[in-house]
Amino acid sequence: MDDLMKDRVAQLENYIMKKCLWQFHSRAWDRERQNERILTKTMQLLTGEPVDNSTPAERCYWVDAVVLAEAYQTHFPWIASMEKDAIKELMQALKDRIDYVTITHSLNEELTVKQY
Numbered sequence: 001m002d003d004l005m006k007d008r009v010a011q012l013e014n015y016i017m018k019k020c021l022w023q024f025h026s027r028a029w030d031r032e033r034q035n036e037r038i039l040t041k042t043m044q045l046l047t048g049e050p051v052d053n054s055t056p057a058e059r060c061y062w063v064d065a066v067v068l069a070e071a072y073q074t075h076f077p078w079i080a081s082m083e084k085d086a087i088k089e090l091m092q093a094l095k096d097r098i099d100y101v102t103i104t105h106s107l108n109e110e111l112t113v114k115q116y
Contacts, residue, residue: 005089005090008076009094010091010092012090013094013098016068016098020068022038031099036062037058038065038068039065039091039098040065040095041061042069042072042091044093046069047084047087047088048084051065
């Protein structure tokens with residue numbers, strides 16, 4: 001990953017860490033699912049692709065994605081100048097980073113409690 005991509009991922013990650021409460025689920029599997037669905041839907045919104053809203057759960061993730069996509073477009077105007085493939089690559093790198101920070105590298109031992 002080049003320096004520009006790293007910088008952009010860091011900017012988007014910083015926004016999520018400071019502004020998004022959905023990152024704080026208490027179970028690893030919840031975090032993994034929410035990261036996947038919210039960030040995929042955000043990518044779809046940013047690239048103009050169709051978004052699945054067929055179930056109440058999908059609509060819940062979609063709402064978070066709409067808020068995040070609108071914030072990204074407002075706070076990071078450079079997104080508008082990116083090609084669709086570049087946005088997809090950026091959002092995948094962001095998802096990988098968010099998974100690392102909130103799941104893989106998290107010091108929250110509650111994430112691995114089997115009783116959940």
